[in-house]
Each structure stands twice: as C-alpha cells, then as structure tokens.
Amino acid sequence: MLNKAIADIILDYSGLRSTISQLDDDTDLYSAGMKSFASVQLMLALEDTFDISFPEHMLTRATFRNPAAIEQAVNALKMRSAA
Amino acid sequence: MISIDPVIASVERVTPVEYPHQCRVPKMDAKLSFVEQLIGSGLLISTGVDGLYGRNAMFEDVVAGFQRIVTRVGAGDGADTVSFPPTMTRDQLETSGYLKNFPRLLGTVHSFCGHDDDHRALLAQLDAGGDWTLDQRATDLVLTPAACYPLYPMMAALGSLPEEGRTFDICSFCFRREPSRDPARMQHFRQREYVRAGTSEQIAAFRQRWMDRAREIMDALRLPYEIVPANDPFFGRAGKLMKAHQLEQGLKMELTIPVANVEPTACVSFNDHRENFAVAWDIRLANGDLARTGCVGFGLERIALALFRHHGLDIEAWPADVRDLLTL
Numbered sequence: 001m002l003n004k005a006i007a008d009i010i011l012d013y014s015g016l017r018s019t020i021s022q023l024d025d026d027t028d029l030y031s032a033g034m035k036s037f038a039s040v041q042l043m044l045a046l047e048d049t050f051d052i053s054f055p056e057h058m059l060t061r062a063t064f065r066n067p068a069a070i071e072q073a074v075n076a077l078k079m080r081s082a083a
Numbered sequence: 084m085i086s087i088d089p090v091i092a093s094v095e096r097v098t099p100v101e102y103p104h105q106c107r108v109p110k111m112d113a114k115l116s117f118v119e120q121l122i123g124s125g126l127l128i129s130t131g132v133d134g135l136y137g138r139n140a141m142f143e144d145v146v147a148g149f150q151r152i153v154t155r156v157g158a159g160d161g162a163d164t165v166s167f168p169p170t171m172t173r174d175q176l177e178t179s180g181y182l183k184n185f186p187r188l189l190g191t192v193h194s195f196c197g198h199d200d201d202h203r204a205l206l207a208q209l210d211a212g213g214d215w216t217l218d219q220r221a222t223d224l225v226l227t228p229a230a231c232y233p234l235y236p237m238m239a240a241l242g243s244l245p246e247e248g249r250t251f252d253i254c255s256f257c258f259r260r261e262p263s264r265d266p267a268r269m270q271h272f273r274q275r276e277y278v279r280a281g282t283s284e285q286i287a288a289f290r291q292r293w294m295d296r297a298r299e300i301m302d303a304l305r306l307p308y309e310i311v312p313a314n315d316p317f318f319g320r321a322g323k324l325m326k327a328h329q330l331e332q333g334l335k336m337e338l339t340i341p342v343a344n345v346e347p348t349a350c351v352s353f354n355d356h357r358e359n360f361a362v363a364w365d366i367r368l369a370n371g372d373l374a375r376t377g378c379v380g381f382g383l384e385r386i387a388l389a390l391f392r393h394h395g396l397d398i399e400a401w402p403a404d405v406r407d408l409l410t411l
Contacts (some may be wrong), residue, residue, distance in 0.1 A: 036328040037183060040321040059323040061331050 002067050006074060009049060010067055013042040017052040032063065040066045046070070052077040101156040117343040117392065118266040124396045133262040134270035138384075141398060145387045148409030150254070150275060153381060156296050157277055162252040167233040168258035169226060169271075175236050176225045178363050184317045184325060188259040190226035191272075192217035226258035230274040231378050238280055246369055248281025250289075254383075267342040268389055272382040279376065280366055286377040290336075290353045293379040297338050297351045303408050306340050306389055313337040313349060340389040350385045354378050 002025055010066050011017045014029055015038040029039075042064060047053055052074065054063070121127040128137030138146075170185050170192065176182070180191065195205065208215040230253050238249060254275040261268060279289040294310060297337055301308045313335045317325035328353060329335050334355045339347035354377055360366065363376040390409075394401040400411055 033176045036325055037180075039328070040324050043324060044321065054320075056323055057322075059320070064324075 003074075005049065006046075006071050007067065009045050010042065012069065013045045014038050022037055023067055025071075026066050028066055030065060034064075042070075046074055050074055050078055052081055109188065116264070118264060119389075121266055121388070121391070126391060126396065127266065132270075133264050134268060136266070136269065142387060142391075144411055145207065145390055145398065145409065146273070146383045148392075148411050149381070149383060149386055152300055152408060153275055154252075156300065157252060160250050161247075161249040162277060164252040165234070165237070166253065167227070167255055169258065170224050171227045171233045173221070173223045173225050176228075179232055179235065180359065180363055181228060181232070184322065185228065185259075186318055188261060188316070189228060190258040190260050192222045192224040192226065194222050196220040201367055227255055228275045229257055229260060230255040230380065231278045234278055234333065235360045235364045235366065235376070239366050243367045243369055243371070244280055244352040244374055248279060248285045248374075250280075251278045252276075253278060265343050265348075267344075267348040267385050269384055272320050272385070275381040275383055280361070280374050282368060283354060283375045286355055286375045289354060290377050290379070294338075294353050296338065297353075297379070301338065301340070304390065304404060304405055306393055308338050308340045308350070308351075309347065310336055310338050313352065340385075340393075342385060342389050342392050348385055348389070350382050350389055352380045352382075354380070 005053070007023055010023060012028070012079065014032075014034045016032050016034060020027065021033050034042075039061075043054060043059070054073070054077065058073060058077075062069065064070055115123065117276045118127070122129050125139050126142045128139065130136065153400040166269075166339060173191070176189070193216070195202070195218070197205070201218055205215045205218065208217075231251075233255075234251055234253060238251075241249070254273060256271055257274050258271050264268060277289075277293065279286055281289075298308075298310070312330055312333055314326040316336060317323075317329075334357065336353040337349040338351035338353075340350045342348040342350075356376045356378070358375055360376045366374045366376070390401075390405070394405060398406065401411075
C-alpha cells in the first residue's frame with residue numbers, strides 16, 4: 001500500500017492527476033505521460049517534503065519510474081538522514 | 084563530390100553508432116597552444132576576452148565553403164530559408180523554457196535608461212574607474228542562444244502544420260556565456276540549422292537522414308569523427324536528472340571531432356525536442372494533435388577549426404579533394 005503523502009506528491013507534480021484514474025505501485029509514470037521537467041519538479045517536491053536530498057547517482061529515470069521505486073528511494077534516504 | 088542517398092533512412096529508434104577515429108590527431112606545436120597558433124597565424128583575431136574573436140578572410144572562406152556544402156546537401160528538402168538577427172525578444176525566450184535549463188548561459192541586453200543627471204553620474208563613475216553599469220536596465224531583448232529559438236513563434240503564427248510538416252533552414256550568430264581558452268568554445272559563434280516540425284515519425288526520419296548526410300560530409304572532408312549520445316549542459320542538480328533523461332532516451336546525438344583537446348568537440352548535433360517547443364508555442368499537426376520538433380545544428384566555427392586542426396593552418400596545403408569540396 002503506497003504511502004498517501006507520496007502518492008499525493010506524485011499526483012501533484014507528475015502532471016498526471018487529470019490523466020490517470022488510479023495510481024498503482026507499478027504504474028509506469030513515463031509511459032503515463034510524465035515529462036522530464038515534471039520529474040524534476042517531483043524530485044524537488046519530495047526533497048522539500050521529506051527533508052531529504054537525492055544523491056547524484058540516484059538522479060536517473062529509474063528512480064522515478066513508478067510509485068514503488070519512488071517510495072523505496074524516499075525511505076532509503078529518510079533512513080540515511082535519520083542515522 | 085559527395086553523393087547523397089535520397090532514400091529516407093530507417094525511422095526506427097536511433098541507436099548510437101560509434102566510428103573509430105580514421106586518422107591520428109596531428110601533434111600540435113608543443114610550445115604554442117592551438118588558440119595561440121590560430122591567433123598567431125591571423126585566422127582568429129584576439130579581443131583580449133576568452134571566447135570572443137575576430138575571424139580573417141581565410142577563416143570566413145572556410146565557413147562559407149562549408150555552408151555551401153550544407154546548402155547543396157539539404158537542397159532537396161523543400162526547406163524555407165529564414166534569417167533573424169542574433170538578438171531575440173525577452174518574452175519569446177521566457178516562453179521557450181530556456182531559463183529553466185540554462186540560466187547561466189544566457190546573455191541579456193541592458194541599456195542606459197536615465198536622464199541628464201544620470202548621464203553625468205555615469206560619466207563620473209567611468210572617470211573614477213567605478214562601476215558605471217549599476218543603473219543599466221534590462222531591455223526587452225536577449226542574445227539568441229540557439230539559431231532555431233526565434234523560429235518556433237514564427238512557426239506557431241503560420242498555423243497548424245501541413246501533412247508533410249515544415250522544414251526550415253536558418254543560420255545565426257548565437258551567444259553563450261561560457262568564457263574558455265578552448266577556441267572551440269566561443270561565446271559568440273554561428274549555428275547553421277535545419278529545423279523540422281511534424282509527426283514523431285517525420286522527426287525520426289529527418290534526424291536519421293541528417294546523421295547519414297553528416298557522416299558522408301565528414302568522410303569527404305577527411306575528418307575523424309564519432310557519433311555519440313549526448314546531453315545538453317542543463318543547470319544544477321535538477322539538470323543532472325534532465326541530462327539522464329536526455330541520454331537514456333537518446334534525444335541528443337552529437338558528431339564529435341578532436342579539435343583543440345584530447346577530448347573530442349561536438350561539431351554537429353541531432354536533436355529530438357519531443358513536444359517541448361510544440362507545447363511552449365502550441366504548434367499543432369493538421370489533425371490538431373501536438374506536433375514534434377527536431378533540428379540538426381552545425382557548429383560552423385568548430386567545423387572550420389577542425390579543418391584547420393587536421394589539415395593545417397594554410398589552406399593552400401590542404402588535400403585537393405577537400406578544397407574542391409569546399410570550393411576553395
């Protein structure tokens with residue numbers, strides 16, 4: 001079950017709120033129409049909300065491909081900042 | 084004469100093709116850098132600012148000769164040739180999205196907007212060796228960062244595209260604020276572009292066709308090159324992600340040639356803009372769908388420099404077939 005805060009941010013910043021009816025863990029956001037610059041805005045919104053910073057090696061398409069990948073990345077970075 | 088295959092090449096997704104260097108890069112005079120040799124020979128004229136040079140007649144002859152080749156190769160494409168000054172409107176630049184990605188490269192045009200008192204203050208500052216630019220105001224103009232930027236609003240004003248799309252041929256001086264001692268990284272340089280608007284299939288075919296043509300041209304000019312996936316110099320951390328997108332999707336390919344450095348220099352780029360400019364300017368196909376755009380850009384100074392680097396600073400000594408092709 002996807003974290004609701006993450007799901008909301010994805011819908012707000014991916015530019016897909018009006019085009020996808022349901023967000024599943026494995027919804028491919030790029031196939032659904034998320035543009036490059038939207039993924040940048042999504043990345044910045046996740047950083048602001050969760051007080052995390054994506055390291056350079058995570059700034060790839062794969063990190064933001066679907067909600068499950070995003071949640072996994074956010075959780076990993078939250079763990080790191082808490083440590 | 085180079086022969087150009089009129090058949091439109093495969094429209095399949097572009098896969099990077101690597102070409103081995105066909106010849107060794109000539110050794111440079113160890114005592115002088117390439118830029119010092121270019122200035123010493125008179126080909127480039129120093130202004131005292133890195134990346135801003137005058138060019139002599141021989142340099143301009145080579146640029147003109149290369150332009151003639153491009154014109155000949157692209158002649159059958161039905162392109163409309165248009166020309167703009169190297170300055171564009173600030174609001175068009177804003178709409179293009181350039182500031183999102185390349186804020187540090189933009190040159191803006193500022194001007195004195197004061198009255199007599201302000202003028203006296205300006206001259207006093209100048210006399211005192213102070214900063215006379217503090218009261219300069221931004222105008223509604225910026226320096227054109229890429230030759231095709233003024234084209235998109237013009238295209239949009241023409242209305243929806245015909246079935247066959249539209250193709251334009253454009254050349255302009257461009258400005259990018261990145262001072263460097265590398266003569267191949269000028270702040271003011273010329274881009275010759277063919278720009279295509281149409282369906283994604285039309286853009287893919289156009290890009291493939293120009294990659295094939297560029298290979299033939301460089302082979303005939305006896306220049307060593309590779310065509311490799313590339314990315315634009317997007318700004319900042321957000322830019323890292325933009326670069327990753329561009330690379331992973333193969334949206335930018337560059338033809339690179341060793342010029343002044345061991346690291347080869349991008350001399351031609353083949354760009355798929357996807358719907359970026361079509362969204363910005365609402366450029367649509369005949370059926371009302373958003374169009375796609377793409378362009379091929381030749382860096383004219385870089386190609387001239389590559390020719391001087393590989394064939395020598397004196398064009399009299401260049402291979403006869405290269406001179407013939409350039410009609411020099």
